[in-house]
Amino acid sequence: MNHDTICALATANGIGAIGIIRISGDDAISVSSKIFDGKNINKADSHTVHYGFIKDEDEVIDEVMVSVFKAPKTFTAEDSVEISFHGSPHIAKKILEVLIKNGARMAKAGEFTMRAFMNGRIDLSQAESIADLIASENEASRKVALNQLKGGITNEISVLRTDLLNFTSLVELELDFAEEDVEFADRTALTMSLHRTEEKLRSLIDSFKYGNAIKNGVDVAIIGKPNAGKSTLLNALLKEERAIVSEIAGTTRDTIEEVLHINGTAFRFIDTAGIRETSDIIEEIGVKKAKEKIETAKILLYLYDELDSTPEEVILFIKEFYRHDLKIILLHNKIDLQNGYFENEFDAQLKAELFPEYTSEIIAISAKNKTGIESLKSELSDYIQNMETQENTIITNQRHYEALQKSLESVKKVEEAITGNISTELLAYELRYALEYLGEISGEFTNDEVLGNIFSKFCIGK
Known part of the structure; x- marks a missing residue:
């Protein structure tokens, strides 16, 4: 890897x-010393801080503190310098310009972290966890990212790979003695090991649903007929007049999205156009968008007003859009018009037709009077709590999830290979694939395209 000296603004x-400017590379200290008027940092001890001035020839740019870090005990495992300056964007620009003039270059997005990975300071999953930690918006996502930064998933995968690697070595040894027809790898012990690996992989894969929710939030589609109270509900949840409310049906033509944090989890509420047959071209587009949001949502809030709906309409809609990974909550709205809520034949018919296969929740609300809103929030919070896993390591990364799925498929193929008594050569082939997919997570097996895609998503300076 090219170890030329890079620099970038490390603060927002x-x-x-x-503000802090970070410099890293073989000449990081010598380049910085050319512009620093203070102690000779070429002779400074590692992990020391020095007061002085940044100069461009005879012009003083700013009064600064310069921190010196010598390889290999640095973030990038290279010589590094950090310049702390008064937080003016103009001063930052001037210091970067003078650094570049003296031999450094601007860092690319994620280049500092990529160097830490390439230099063996961290593995690929740890590198990704740094981006997750920076982007964490709640306590749960912070804890998960920090656990991965400390090597959580790497340690789990390492144990699995070690077991598979031991058996793969024995199977490969059998290939060297193919003519003697000997078996070094105990097939029974290998099968037991594969069962343990498969169980662990399934557990990690299952944790992704929870991990993805705490990292990226949960999409919640608010659906119902026109004038069912969807926009009023959104306003009640947000405690502000975010959506236009009108007695005129079809007011909402486009989707309105807002995020609300409930007990540390981000829920993205999507107010949609009322679903009905319409000849209005604009409203028809809104209805189409509403149906698209249903397809990607994890939770569906279906509002109905029994004065303007029939049980058959509600049942038909729920059955049309039901899917096994969609949680559906029925909201009996406008109970303020009924002098309070009591279960009647309308809801009894819904329960008879929809419980428990399609839904098991009917919450009575008055979006207008904000009645039942806290019950709804509690139900949403329970949705996350019910997904919580006993796994110490939670999968939050889509790339890790896909690699684990591929690994699981490979392990199952190895099991099938043993059961079918296939040739040692094919068995070795399947084992190698299982190892390779597991290695993709930590970066032991990867390619430049994957690396480029991962680090391009980092901010410059990290």
Whole structure:
């Protein structure tokens, strides 16, 4: 890997009390010393901080503190320098310009972290966890990202790979003695090991549903007939007038999306156009968008008003859009018009037709008076809690999830190979694939295209 010296702003753009510029590479210290008027940092000890000025020839740019870090005990495992300056965007620009003039170059997105990976300081899953940690918006996602940064998933995968690697070595040895027709790898012990591996892989894969929810949030589609109270419900949840409310049916023509955090989890509520047959071209587009949102949502809130609906209409709609991974909550709205809520024949018919296969929840609400809103929030929070897993390591990364699925398929093929008494050569082939997919997670097996895609999503300076 090219170890030329890179530099970038490590703090957020904009005005602040201080800003930090990070420099890394073989000449990081010598390049920085050329522009630093203070102690000779070429002779400074590692992990020391020095006061002085950044100069461009005779012009003083700013009064700064310079921190020196010498390889290999640095984030990138290279010589590194950090310049703390007064947090002006103009000063940052001037310091970067003078660094580049003296031999550094601007870092690409994620290049510091990529160097840490390439230099063996961290593995690929740890590198990705750094981006997740920076992007974490709640306590749960912070804890998961921090666990992965500390090597959580790497340790889990390492144990699985070690078992498979031991058996793969014995199977490969059999290939060297193919003419003697000997068996070094105990097939019974291998099968037991594969069962343990398969069980662990399934557990990690199952944790992704929860991990994805706490990392990326949960899409919640608010659906119902026109004028059912969808926009009023969104406003009640957000405690602000976000959506236009009108007695005129069909007011909402487009989707409105807002995020609400409930007990640390982000729920993305999507207010949609009322679903009905219409000749209005604009409203028809809105109805089409509403149906598209249903297809991607994890939770469906279906509002109905029994004064303007029939049980048959509600039942038909729910059955049309039901899928096994969609949680459906029925919201009996406008109970303020009924002098309170009591279960009647309408809801009894819904329960008879829809419980428990399609849904098991009917919550009575008045979106207008904000009655039942807390019950709805509690039900949404329970949705997350019911997904919680006993796994110490939670999968939040789509790439890890797909690699684990491929690994599981390969392990199952190895099991089938043993059961079918196929040739040692084919058995070795399937074992190698299982090892390779597991290795993709930590970066032991990867390619430049995958690396480029991962690190391009990082911010510059990290």
